[in-house]
Amino acid sequence: MVNNMATLMAYTENMAEEDRKLVSSLGKQVTLWCFDCDKDRIDDANLLSTKMMEYIDNTNLSVREKCISKYEPQGITIALILEESHLMVNTWPEHHVLQIEVFACTDINQKELESIATQTFGAKRVYVYKYE
């Protein structure tokens, strides 16, 4: 189940008009909250990193800096600084939760992110929040 909250989450609506326009010109943000994921897969730093790098290659983004941190006893955070802004992944395997956030000044391939969440990481429910 993919629940798209795009129209609900135009947070810039509350800004002064000039600020709203400026933020829109800087980029778009997509945040996916994914539930009931496969516990082991979202605790696999290599798999998460590989899938994110594939997404980046497939969508013609470029990585400048990469930070990966594995928590004990579980959980992973990946921060990728891109030429086009950033991609962040957080997982809480003990709760079967995966969060993916992309901020980019180019188009974001939301469908591919949804597919990674459901196909690779077994998410049963995905909520997509989009800010632009």
Next chain:
Amino acid sequence: MVNNMATLMAYTENMAEEDRKLVSSLGKQVTLWCFDCDKDRIDDANLLSTKMMEYIDNTNLSVREKCISKYEPQGITIALILEESHLMVNTWPEHHVLQIEVFACTDINQKELESIATQTFGAKRVYVYKYE
């Protein structure tokens, strides 16, 4: 001018009740969009990094990994992976814009972040979005 959108932005409201409760238990997120900042100060990677590290020390957070990237001709992205989740800073000096995002499983000192934005980086308008 600090505009607090806290009550407007409980994005988890749209989730199924069980998912909403789970996300709330994982942590809180605060995003600050800051406008009309001092162009030179938000393009100073050392100053940004120092101020964020001070914030982290003052609020008893701990850094695990640090990524800093300086764009040409301007602009900085800092990603700090914390014991308690993450802190991300993006600047667009050409537009006088600074964005600070903190996700943490402990309380976030929003007032200190606002103060950094206005006092150190000269922001004239700050919009605070809070998710919990």
